[in-house]
Amino acid sequence: MTTLSTVLGPLELSCPVLAASGTFGFGEEYSSMLDLSELGGVVVKGLTLEPRWGNPPPRVVETPAGMLNAIGLQNPGLEGFLEREMPRLRHCGTAVIVNINGETEEEFAVLARELSSVEGLAALELNVSCPNVPLGGITFGSSTPILQKLLKKVRPLCRLPLLVKLSPNVTDIAGLARVCRDEGADAVSLINTLKGMVIDTAAKTPLLGNKTGGLSGPAIRPVAVRMVYEVFQEVNIPIIGMGGIMSTEDALQFFMAGARAVAVGTANFVEPRIMPQIISGLRAYLEEEDLEDIGSVIGAAHRET
Amino acid sequence: MQAEAIVRKLEKVAEDIIYLKLEEKSIAQLALPGQFLHIRIGRGVAPLLRRPFSIAGASPEEKAFSILFRVSGEGTRLMSGLRPGDRMDCLGPLGRGFHTAPLKGAALMVAGGIGIAPLLFLAQHLLGAGHKLVFFYGAPSAGEMVCLERFLFNGAETWLATEDGSAGRRGTVVDLLEGFFLEGRISGSVFACGPRPMLKALQEKNEQWKMPLKFSLEERMACGVGACQGCVVASSPDFMGWGARQYHRVCLEGPVFDAGEVLL
Ligand SMILES: Cc1cc2nc3c(=O)[nH]c(=O)nc-3n(C[C@H](O)[C@H](O)[C@H](O)COP(=O)(O)OP(=O)(O)OC[C@H]3O[C@@H](n4cnc5c(N)ncnc54)[C@H](O)[C@@H]3O)c2cc1C
Ligand SMILES: Cc1cc2nc3c(=O)[nH]c(=O)nc-3n(C[C@H](O)[C@H](O)[C@H](O)COP(=O)(O)O)c2cc1C
Ligand code: FES
Numbered sequence: 001m002t003t004l005s006t007v008l009g010p011l012e013l014s015c016p017v018l019a020a021s022g023t024f025g026f027g028e029e030y031s032s033m034l035d036l037s038e039l040g041g042v043v044v045k046g047l048t049l050e051p052r053w054g055n056p057p058p059r060v061v062e063t064p065a066g067m068l069n070a071i072g073l074q075n076p077g078l079e080g081f082l083e084r085e086m087p088r089l090r091h092c093g094t095a096v097i098v099n100i101n102g103e104t105e106e107e108f109a110v111l112a113r114e115l116s117s118v119e120g121l122a123a124l125e126l127n128v129s130c131p132n133v134p135l136g137g138i139t140f141g142s143s144t145p146i147l148q149k150l151l152k153k154v155r156p157l158c159r160l161p162l163l164v165k166l167s168p169n170v171t172d173i174a175g176l177a178r179v180c181r182d183e184g185a186d187a188v189s190l191i192n193t194l195k196g197m198v199i200d201t202a203a204k205t206p207l208l209g210n211k212t213g214g215l216s217g218p219a220i221r222p223v224a225v226r227m228v229y230e231v232f233q234e235v236n237i238p239i240i241g242m243g244g245i246m247s248t249e250d251a252l253q254f255f256m257a258g259a260r261a262v263a264v265g266t267a268n269f270v271e272p273r274i275m276p277q278i279i280s281g282l283r284a285y286l287e288e289e290d291l292e293d294i295g296s297v298i299g300a301a302h303r304e305t
Numbered sequence: 306m307q308a309e310a311i312v313r314k315l316e317k318v319a320e321d322i323i324y325l326k327l328e329e330k331s332i333a334q335l336a337l338p339g340q341f342l343h344i345r346i347g348r349g350v351a352p353l354l355r356r357p358f359s360i361a362g363a364s365p366e367e368k369a370f371s372i373l374f375r376v377s378g379e380g381t382r383l384m385s386g387l388r389p390g391d392r393m394d395c396l397g398p399l400g401r402g403f404h405t406a407p408l409k410g411a412a413l414m415v416a417g418g419i420g421i422a423p424l425l426f427l428a429q430h431l432l433g434a435g436h437k438l439v440f441f442y443g444a445p446s447a448g449e450m451v452c453l454e455r456f457l458f459n460g461a462e463t464w465l466a467t468e469d470g471s472a473g474r475r476g477t478v479v480d481l482l483e484g485f486f487l488e489g490r491i492s493g494s495v496f497a498c499g500p501r502p503m504l505k506a507l508q509e510k511n512e513q514w515k516m517p518l519k520f521s522l523e524e525r526m527a528c529g530v531g532a533c534q535g536c537v538v539a540s541s542p543d544f545m546g547w548g549a550r551q552y553h554r555v556c557l558e559g560p561v562f563d564a565g566e567v568l569l
Contacts (some may be wrong), residue, residue, distance in 0.1 A: 013337075023528070023533060024532055025531060025533070029528070029531045029532040029557075030528045030530065030532060032306060033306050033307060045534075053552060054534060054537070054552065055525060057532070057536075057537050057538065057552075058524070058525050058534070059525070059535045059536070059537060060525050060526070060527045060533070060535035062352065062353055064351060065350040065353060066353065067353065067354060067527060069527065069533070071533065071534045071535065074534045074537075074552065080466065087474070094527065095328060145474050186407035188328075215483060216348045217350070217353055218353070231368060239452065246350070255511045266353075266526070268532070269354060269355070269529070269532075269533065270345065270353060270354060270355065270526045271345070272306075272307060272530070280349070299434075300308060
């Protein structure tokens with residue numbers, strides 16, 4: 001009997017495929033099209049302490065084999081989330097991970113503390129890599145001392161498994177992952193979007209309302225796979241890999257690079273049933289290769305042949 | 306929600322405008338005027354995202370529905386090469402359509418360019434229910450107009466406007482409609498779809514006309530189902546919920562809005 005279950009420190013998942021933050025709302029929109037309990041988990045839309053209305057439109061634009069988004073963390077805030085989303089999420093049948101965002105260390109700290117006592121959450125994902133907000137966001141994830149200071153404050157307050165979502169817009173991804181490990185984070189999520197821009201040549205202005213946006217989709221996959229590979233090689237911390245996954249084959253690249261779980265983002269927009277499809281594809285792969293569990297694939301690309 | 310429709314017919318009905326008739330039972334049954342389909346073009350990564358198109362007509366008896374599209378970029382160019390028998394991956398029907406009941410007076414349909422598409426479906430419904438209908442249709446030139454009689458309008462009064470004067474009145478469709486209101490020749494509920502500047506002009510003029518006004522909006526979309534917050538339009542100051550300002554998702558709260566709901 002093959003198993004797809006995977007372990008990321010204290011976080012145990014029945015299946016290694018998650019929905020990536022911001023691409024799956026609060027799990028409700030897609031629930032009529034797929035059975036959420038088939039998934040390893042859902043990382044819900046980036047949450048902030050206060051409600052945020054996000055950036056002016058246009059917020060999305062297609063690019064070659066990808067897209068830019070500049071949503072700007074539109075979300076109902078902690079209170080709205082607990083009142084309106086959490087009662088349903090608690091019974092959605094899959095692990096719920098909350099992606100938390102702050103403009104200040106204090107905001108992250110309050111969110112981590114408050115959410116730690118909420119029943120029905122599997123983990124928190126600290127987003128220090130949002131390219132689409134003027135304050136906080138990526139500034140917390142671009143320098144090792146700043147990230148270290150944040151984690152020293154947040155880690156002790158967070159009683160749930162703590163994941164840190166890192167940005168590809170940095171020169172030393174392994175250095176940042178090392179800080180995460182040293183400060184007690186349980187896993188890193190690699191990668192968030194790459195900052196980019198499209199210019200509307202007719203209007204002679206950047207097309208997005210926010211001018212810049214985050215690039216996601218197949219276009220970023222090689223960058224993401226390389227970063228997972230690099231962090232796996234240099235730092236001993238569990239990795240959730242993501243960036244442009246659209247098929248079982250793509251997911252396998254991430255596992256072989258060293259990810260213990262993967263997340264699917266943009267592909268959900270293209271094919272709402274992509275995650276169940278990838279999951280059955282992984283199962284078929286393990287059977288074909290006569291492997292008992294997904295663990296035997298993890299990091300396979302690092303082994304000497 | 307997700308279905309494979311089969312292409313039955315593809316026909317060029319005006320310059321760069323293509324009428325596509327498709328067969329799929331559940332979409333044909335469920336579709337309401339104003340709703341749209343989110344269509345995947347091909348199986349690859351270019352185009353990557355689905356493309357939204359209004360449903361331009363539906364016939365449950367024939368298990369068929371149609372869309373009307375303007376070739377404007379790579380995705381629609383590829384769609385123009387579809388052939389009968391080809392399959393199209395459709396998500397939908399999606400969004401909130403035109404709620405029409407109860408309707409007082411005539412239904413005044415105001416279409417700009419390819420904005421005619423959802424109004425054809427609405428007209429099909431309203432004519433079926435015995436409503437009086439007046440059509441105002443504007444386009445840059447006569448060549449870019451689809452022939453209305455071709456789509457069900459025996460009996461519907463139609464008025465045309467073109468920017469170059471090649472059909473109907475010279476000018477915009479909003480000017481045309483305004484003429485009717487100023488002369489007191491007409492009143493009723495207005496249903497509109499067209500380019501954003503046209504809808505904005507309608508919304509502004511309607512401050513004086515004070516007619517019930519609903520329009521269908523376009524915005525760039527990713528998911529099409531409300532999950533990504535990508536397709537928003539600002540809500541009007543009278544419709545604030547949490548936060549200092551709110552956005553509506555065109556794909557879920559729209560694409561049809563009451564003129565008073567949004568800030569264009
Ligand atoms: C609710 C809704 C209903 C629509 N109904 C119709 C219809 O009935 N007939 C019709 O011809 N067109 C309709 N449109 C516009 C249609 O979606 C675009 O023309 C189409 O997506 C262009 O794709 P493309 O690949 O040819 O163009 P490209 O310019 O290559 O597209 C690039 C990207 O921009 C997006 N995009 C470009 N133009 C628009 C636009 N006007 N609105 C939204 N997204 C756009 C595309 O979806 C794609 O993601 C509708 C749009 C919306 C939101
Ligand atoms: C529309 C959109 C919204 C996103 N919102 C968030 C967010 O709120 N928090 C976050 O950490 N990442 C967010 N992301 C990044 C994704 O979670 C993911 O890291 C990235 O898109 C790469 O994966 P993909 O190529 O599979 O989409 C968002 C991505 C998209 C496309
Ligand atoms: S397109 Fe994703 S919310 Fe509307």
